[in-house]
Amino acid sequence: MSATTHGAACGVVLGIVLVIFLQQVAYLDLSDLVPALEYLIVGALVGGVIGGLLGMALGHSYLARHQVDAATKSK
Amino acid sequence: MPRARRPAVRAGVWGAVFALAVVALLLNVPVLARAAPATGPASIRPAAASPYNVTWNGVDVSTAGSSSSAISIDFSQTANLLFNWNVAGVSISDARLQMYYFGFAVSTRDQVVNNPVPCAVASCSIPLSWTPLSVNYVLEGVYRLTASFIAPNGTTMFSENFYVRGNAPYGFVALIPIILLLIAVYEVYALVRSGRYAALGRKSTPPPPAAPPTSPPATETPSSTEVPAEEPAPPGGPNP
Numbered sequence: 001m002s003a004t005t006h007g008a009a010c011g012v013v014l015g016i017v018l019v020i021f022l023q024q025v026a027y028l029d030l031s032d033l034v035p036a037l038e039y040l041i042v043g044a045l046v047g048g049v050i051g052g053l054l055g056m057a058l059g060h061s062y063l064a065r066h067q068v069d070a071a072t073k074s075k
Numbered sequence: 076m077p078r079a080r081r082p083a084v085r086a087g088v089w090g091a092v093f094a095l096a097v098v099a100l101l102l103n104v105p106v107l108a109r110a111a112p113a114t115g116p117a118s119i120r121p122a123a124a125s126p127y128n129v130t131w132n133g134v135d136v137s138t139a140g141s142s143s144s145a146i147s148i149d150f151s152q153t154a155n156l157l158f159n160w161n162v163a164g165v166s167i168s169d170a171r172l173q174m175y176y177f178g179f180a181v182s183t184r185d186q187v188v189n190n191p192v193p194c195a196v197a198s199c200s201i202p203l204s205w206t207p208l209s210v211n212y213v214l215e216g217v218y219r220l221t222a223s224f225i226a227p228n229g230t231t232m233f234s235e236n237f238y239v240r241g242n243a244p245y246g247f248v249a250l251i252p253i254i255l256l257l258i259a260v261y262e263v264y265a266l267v268r269s270g271r272y273a274a275l276g277r278k279s280t281p282p283p284p285a286a287p288p289t290s291p292p293a294t295e296t297p298s299s300t301e302v303p304a305e306e307p308a309p310p311g312g313p314n315p
Contacts, residue, residue: 013262
């Protein structure tokens with residue numbers, strides 16, 4: 001699993017968790033089915049995109065740092 | 076990373092940003108829905124104009140017609156509701172209270188009146204007490220409730236939506252918030268470590284799985300005409 005995929009999966013879960021948590025702290029109303037599903041889908045989409053971007057950035061930064069270390073050691 | 080892949084990565088990043096912007100613009104942002112519930116607030120209607128009225132521990136529920144003005148309650152305490160109506164000649168046989176979550180009634184409480192008689196006086200009422208003990212450790216949050224007046228023939232004479240904010244006992248020690256917090260902490264931890272996982276996965280790429288050993292079918296019996304695989308070497312040694 002790549003870092004982007006991993007980050008997107010984490011972001012989807014976090015987006016859904018955040019929506020339910022906002023209902024728990026009385027900020028959102030999930031009593032009706034249709035707006036509740038809209039909130040969950042929007043949360044999952046936004047969380048997935050943000051998580052994917054974060055995962056990709058983390059993966060690239062780690063790989064770049066690792067390549068620099070390897071080049072330094074070879075010298 | 077090869078340089079040839081960088082334009083593709085940048086295009087992917089910009090594509091993701093564009094998709095995020097489109098989603099944010101096209102769909103409703105949940106924050107806007109805080110003060111605008113899907114069902115019309117009942118408090119818009121003047122309370123005096125309606126002959127039906129419901130009180131929750133003495134508070135008119137029509138004042139809690141939106142989630143932002145929800146009645147704060149304790150799920151471990153008993154709620155005393157009073158269903159009032161002042162329509163002469165109308166009989167109510169059932170006072171019903173329902174709690175909704177994701178469009179489904181997660182709790183229903185009925186106060187059935189046996190042999191209902193039409194209301195002959197200025198105001199009639201049905202008391203209803205409700206203690207949601209079965210859900211008090213789980214359902215902390217804001218919920219929509221519906222109070223209904225049901226006639227003996229099953230017709231709903233009047234119903235009113237209102238919101239309550241239920242607090243679990245001991246404050247924040249409800250089951251769902253704790254589970255959600257644990258999931259969030261774990262996901263953030265996994266997200267932070269995702270880069271390291273990817274790097275480790277690239278460094279130690281496992282070899283492709285070997286083909287499973289092909290064993291001869293069990294039904295096959297060795298035949299006596301088979302040639303042996305190795306012949307004994309001649310006494311003089313192998314030829315050069």
